[in-house]
Amino acid sequence: MRNTFIDNISLEETKPLFFNRIEKYSKKETIPTEKSLGRVTSSPVFANVSSPNFNASAMDGILVRSKDTETASETNPVTLKKDKDFLYVNTGNPVNPEFDAVIMIEEVVEAENGDVRIIKSAYPYQHIRNVGEDIIKNDMILPSFHEIRPEDIGALFAGGIFEIEVVKKPKVAIIPTGSEIVEDYRNLKVGDIIDSNSRMFEAMITVSGGEPYRYSPVRDERELLKKNILDAVGKNDIVIINAGSSAGTHDYTKSLIEELGEVIIHGIAIKPGKPTILGFIEDKPVIGIPGYPVSAYFVYQEFVKSLLEKMLCRDDEKADIVKASLSKRIYSSLKHKEFVRMTLGYVGGKLVATPLDRGAGVSMSLVKADGILVISRNNEGHDIGEEVEIKLLKPLSAIKKSIVVIGSNDPIMDRISDRIKLSLSHVGSFGGVLALKKKETTIAPIHILDSKSGTYNTGVLNKYFPSGDAALIKGIKREQGLMVPKGNPKNIRGIEDLIRADLTFMNRQRGAGTRILLDYNLEKLGIDNNDIQGYEREAVTHMAAAMSVKSSTCDLALGVKSAADILDLDFILVDYEDYDFAVLKDSLEDERVLKFIEYLKSEEFSKEIDNIPGYKLENPGEIVEIS
Numbered sequence: 001m002r003n004t005f006i007d008n009i010s011l012e013e014t015k016p017l018f019f020n021r022i023e024k025y026s027k028k029e030t031i032p033t034e035k036s037l038g039r040v041t042s043s044p045v046f047a048n049v050s051s052p053n054f055n056a057s058a059m060d061g062i063l064v065r066s067k068d069t070e071t072a073s074e075t076n077p078v079t080l081k082k083d084k085d086f087l088y089v090n091t092g093n094p095v096n097p098e099f100d101a102v103i104m105i106e107e108v109v110e111a112e113n114g115d116v117r118i119i120k121s122a123y124p125y126q127h128i129r130n131v132g133e134d135i136i137k138n139d140m141i142l143p144s145f146h147e148i149r150p151e152d153i154g155a156l157f158a159g160g161i162f163e164i165e166v167v168k169k170p171k172v173a174i175i176p177t178g179s180e181i182v183e184d185y186r187n188l189k190v191g192d193i194i195d196s197n198s199r200m201f202e203a204m205i206t207v208s209g210g211e212p213y214r215y216s217p218v219r220d221e222r223e224l225l226k227k228n229i230l231d232a233v234g235k236n237d238i239v240i241i242n243a244g245s246s247a248g249t250h251d252y253t254k255s256l257i258e259e260l261g262e263v264i265i266h267g268i269a270i271k272p273g274k275p276t277i278l279g280f281i282e283d284k285p286v287i288g289i290p291g292y293p294v295s296a297y298f299v300y301q302e303f304v305k306s307l308l309e310k311m312l313c314r315d316d317e318k319a320d321i322v323k324a325s326l327s328k329r330i331y332s333s334l335k336h337k338e339f340v341r342m343t344l345g346y347v348g349g350k351l352v353a354t355p356l357d358r359g360a361g362v363s364m365s366l367v368k369a370d371g372i373l374v375i376s377r378n379n380e381g382h383d384i385g386e387e388v389e390i391k392l393l394k395p396l397s398a399i400k401k402s403i404v405v406i407g408s409n410d411p412i413m414d415r416i417s418d419r420i421k422l423s424l425s426h427v428g429s430f431g432g433v434l435a436l437k438k439k440e441t442t443i444a445p446i447h448i449l450d451s452k453s454g455t456y457n458t459g460v461l462n463k464y465f466p467s468g469d470a471a472l473i474k475g476i477k478r479e480q481g482l483m484v485p486k487g488n489p490k491n492i493r494g495i496e497d498l499i500r501a502d503l504t505f506m507n508r509q510r511g512a513g514t515r516i517l518l519d520y521n522l523e524k525l526g527i528d529n530n531d532i533q534g535y536e537r538e539a540v541t542h543m544a545a546a547m548s549v550k551s552s553t554c555d556l557a558l559g560v561k562s563a564a565d566i567l568d569l570d571f572i573l574v575d576y577e578d579y580d581f582a583v584l585k586d587s588l589e590d591e592r593v594l595k596f597i598e599y600l601k602s603e604e605f606s607k608e609i610d611n612i613p614g615y616k617l618e619n620p621g622e623i624v625e626i627s
């Protein structure tokens, strides 16, 4: 049976319908204070003892009676008799009740007979810490519903609190569902998906102050899922059911929540996360979270995190927001509110935001994201260059360190970014040149062949930066060639074979340097594009092109050797090309760019390249001026 009806209610309208039914969580437990980090107090905590609980010297020196010192001055020093008028004391020692002040040892002149002379009077209670200076017995150390921090633990111990009553961690059951979901990565069969979401939920629940309880993936069988849901509801405070939320034939979550309790919402106007289900069974919140990892992340953030915050009376944590200029146009549908993962970086003092992959299945877009752009439901998107607000996922100080790199893609960039923080966006060589022109990137990796001169990269910069404000940082030389299945079963020899009727090709997108190299070679050989099957099909990265060969979507594609190697494909060399870094001359003074150049010139980089077949170096880091 399919779920046919899915609501499309806004996130803003949904929240009160759900959260108004959630009550403050009242279960408590007493735990050792040293184990209380991150826990939430259930009631105010009052001190058992004062700190200090005696009058204590605040300095190393002598204990005196202040009235004995009243007349002391440089011209009229006062002598204090050993054992009678003063006692030696160290910082923290109790103050003998006979005395009422401390003079620091530096201000004391010691005579040979053991007496001392002082030249300054001491006022009553000078350098004495009174009983309870820090904490007085019965003072409130922490209020209720306070999240305990390391400094709180210190104060609790000082106040004699060795055990503390805290709110119990709400128990959150995670039930991953789907017959395709497996727990082991070995022997993966076609169709198997590793259960990654429930591992992410476990960590998120822990961060939110809950106690996760993860079930093993449940096969798509209605009765089995029902049994697991009932078990989870019996033992937990919140139940998350992952996947099976949509309209598939095996999506039982909604009908089971309906059967066992009540469904409040199925379908929210957000992307990703549309088929979310919110309901209650035995008054316990039950949330059906969509299966795609990115949908799972956002639905957790919007509902489960807020739920735990509300139950634990924690402040809802609001991300910091920054304004940034968009480096790409973003379209969005009026049907939903959208959460777009973005990378951020400073280019010439301006914060630039670039969207990452928007697919709900691309969990790496969350790993790479510096922030989130929320596009509201009544908004069709944003223009290139428009100023937008981004919710930060990383501190701005970390974002300031990274260099924005927009342009052509090469697997070597990931390796460089392991050393020098790069914020990478792959738009092809020409996209990089245009981004540089518009000052939206600091570095543009390019490999553009000038078909007249047969040289790389300088031609295009001469053309686009005629006033000479660009420069080229020499990068690497890489082998470009035909990627074909292992063993080259169709016996492909070179570019000339592209017109063979038994071969289908996969091209790269317009503007990609690899495509220009292809066209250059086709022209040299006098081949017409129209004679190539698949010329119009486009992959956006070398890896995507290699993947299409690996998955038999095509017979061959043009790309770099490293991509072919990663996927264990055969490779037929076409040419070496120059993969260099275009920059604006100004940024040659940017500290981050200087570090990048230094790394290209380093022994470490040269060793790294030596280990990867298909690359060679010729003066990496050298600056070529564009006249």
Ligand SMILES: Nc1nc2c(c(=O)[nH]1)N[C@H]1C(S)=C(S)[C@@H](COP(=O)(O)OP(=O)(O)OC[C@H]3O[C@@H](n4cnc5c(N)ncnc54)[C@H](O)[C@@H]3O)O[C@H]1N2
Pocket (backbone or CB within 6 Å): 006, 176, 177, 178, 180, 181, 193, 194, 195, 196, 197, 198, 242, 243, 244, 245, 246, 247, 248, 251, 272, 273, 274, 275, 289, 290, 291, 292, 293, 295, 360, 361
């Ligand atoms: N006809 C329609 N089809 C779909 C709709 C729709 O409205 N009409 N909505 C789409 C949207 S949007 C989403 S989101 C998904 C949600 O699907 P389900 O929640 O039913 O989840 P599945 O289809 O079972 O899985 C989706 C995807 O996620 C993977 N997955 C599932 N569990 C895990 C896990 N524990 N760890 C990692 N990955 C997991 C699963 O294998 C699938 O690839 O429905 C669309 N379809």
Ligand code: MOO
Pocket (backbone or CB within 6 Å): 270, 271, 272, 273, 274, 275, 290, 292, 295, 360, 361
């Ligand atoms: O809304 Mo679904 O959550 O896009 O992938």
